[in-house]
Amino acid sequence: MKNQSVSVRIQDVARAAGVSVSTVSRVLNGRDDVAAATGQRVRKIIDELGYSSSLAAKGMRSRHNHVIGVIIFDLSLSFCIEVVRGIDQMVQAQAYDLIVHTSNRAKHSGDPAWERKVVAQLNGSIVDGIIFVTPATINLPTNYPVVTIDPSDEGAFPSVIATNCKGAYTAVRYLIELGHRRVGLIGGSPALLSARQRRQGYAQAHYEAGLPILPELYAEGDYSYQTALIGARQLLSLPERPTAIMAANDQSAFAVMGIANQLGIRVPQDLSVIGFDNTPESAYTTPPLTTVDQSIVTMGSRAAELLIQWIEGKPVEDRLYELPTRLIVRASCQAWPGHS
Secondary structure, eight states, rough: OOOOOOOOOHHHHHHHHHOOOHHHHHHHTTSOSHHHHHHHHHHHHHHHOOOOOHHHHHHHHOOOEEEEEEESOTTSHHHHHHHHHHHEEEEEEEEHHEEEEEOOGGGGOOOOOHHHHHHHHTTTTTOSSEEEEEESSSSSOOOOOOOEEEEESSSSSSSEEEEEHHHHHHHHHHHHHHOOOOEEEOOTTTTHHHHHHHHHHHHHHHHHHHHOOOOOGEOEEEOOOHHHHHHHHHHHHHHTOOSEEESSHHHHHHHHHHHHHHTTTOOTOOOOOEEEEOOOGGGSSSSSEEEEOHHHHHHHHHHHHHHHHHHTTTOOOOSSEEEOOOOOOOOOOOOOTTTT
């Protein structure tokens, strides 16, 4: 015979404690008009019975639940894990709780309809506001506070992003200073502002060095490892292949290094590789990956800080918060032979 789960009601707590339902409610809401002994007895009964008040009902009474929702597509990605880690640090510091909504089904990737549906589901539920990581659309149906990380465009919601153009420019300039003249680029998802900015930085470094932008040295990606494998093979199979590749994120850089190894191309002796993210794994590849650090954990914590400010009625003045990037030089790049 199956065990039946019986939910404990507030009436059960009141009956066991020998008090009224309104007294239990006042204890739950932290009111100071309940005698200390009575409050202690009620809380003891609550613990013994395992009673938990509905967050949604609590929110209706107090206006805030102190719960933040995070919508993120794929928690298997190191970038996403680090973002959530940053959000969680700030949420804990501010005594909020965190609910993460994710979908690892590929058909939802970059699907604005799915994104709008999830926002609509969370709106007016137990969350006070939402952090959306890499949304493909700015057309999200919400009257509730929303902050985005790595948005598709500027202006719709307060957003946190890295100085992507400057970061990519610094990386490509570094390769050019090492003597590389054929620098490939595996791009990110063109729907995202970050990918477009990184491509701009790549182009800017070429323009300043007087080098042409060669279409055959660009492979469009979507920040995924699998798509980057295709782009890496495309670039490294050219009759005159690039001597260096900048990948729009670390996952794509890992794919480049994997394909290079399959083709017998040595990194960094035959090919220099730079990523973008500085995920924890980047320091442990063979060789360790040179990459652009974009303070991923800080992106998460800053987004949570902004959202909590908004929830608590404090002004959020800027619409786009840019975090600085810096080049982390490791062993995946070296000077091209003949460069002094």
